[in-house]
Amino acid sequence: MVQKTLDDLFLAQLKDIYYAEKKIYRTLPKMAKATKVPELKQAFTAHREETQGHVERLEQVFEMIGKRAQTKPCEAINGIIAEGEETIEDFGETAAIDTGLVAAGQAVEHYEMARYGALIAWAKQLGMSKAAALLNETLQEEMKADKLLTEIGATKVDKMATAKMAA
Ligand code: FE
Ligand code: FE
Numbered sequence: 614m615v616q617k618t619l620d621d622l623f624l625a626q627l628k629d630i631y632y633a634e635k636k637i638y639r640t641l642p643k644m645a646k647a648t649k650v651p652e653l654k655q656a657f658t659a660h661r662e663e664t665q666g667h668v669e670r671l672e673q674v675f676e677m678i679g680k681r682a683q684t685k686p687c688e689a690i691n692g693i694i695a696e697g698e699e700t701i702e703d704f705g706e707t708a709a710i711d712t713g714l715v716a717a718g719q720a721v722e723h724y725e726m727a728r729y730g731a732l733i734a735w736a737k738q739l740g741m742s743k744a745a746a747l748l749n750e751t752l753q754e755e756m757k758a759d760k761l762l763t764e765i766g767a768t769k770v771d772k773m774a775t776a777k778m779a780a
């Protein structure tokens with residue numbers, strides 16, 4: 614059996630999230646376009662800019678460990694994004710679209726939070742405190758994005774969807 618260690622796992626998951634971030638960067642404009650709620654549009658657009666920074670931080674981490682920045686297809690994010698696209702197709706013209714988009718966005722953020730949480734723990738175990746700090750900057754932004762979506766959902770979107778349904 615081939616011996617693999619935590620640093621192999623770290624590298625594998627780094628490639629996974631690098632793929633995911635690039636895919637998210639390409640997808641966020643579609644999500645911004647699909648909503649008419651200005652706050653939600655703005656949240657998706659602003660998070661896309663942050664996502665560019667996430668990609669760059671990952672490239673810095675690859676550099677720190679002396680590896681070429683390389684993607685590895687992440688079937689999880691492909692599936693989460695495919696579900697979001699399905700929501701746009703199936704609910705795009707309905708009152709429920711915006712709350713559907715909030716949920717789709719949160720599914721993405723939660724995947725990222727899970728991955729970064731593990732990567733940070735592993736970086737610390739591997740003695741890479743600089744990489745851990747860098748990845749934690751991204752994690753904080755993902756958490757902030759998730760929280761903002763919760764707020765927008767609660768204050769701007771969910772009530773609207775219900776009001777329209779009741780009307
Ligand atoms: Fe991200
Ligand atoms: Fe993945």
Ligand code: ZN
Nearest residue numbers: 722725755758
């Ligand atoms: Zn994100």
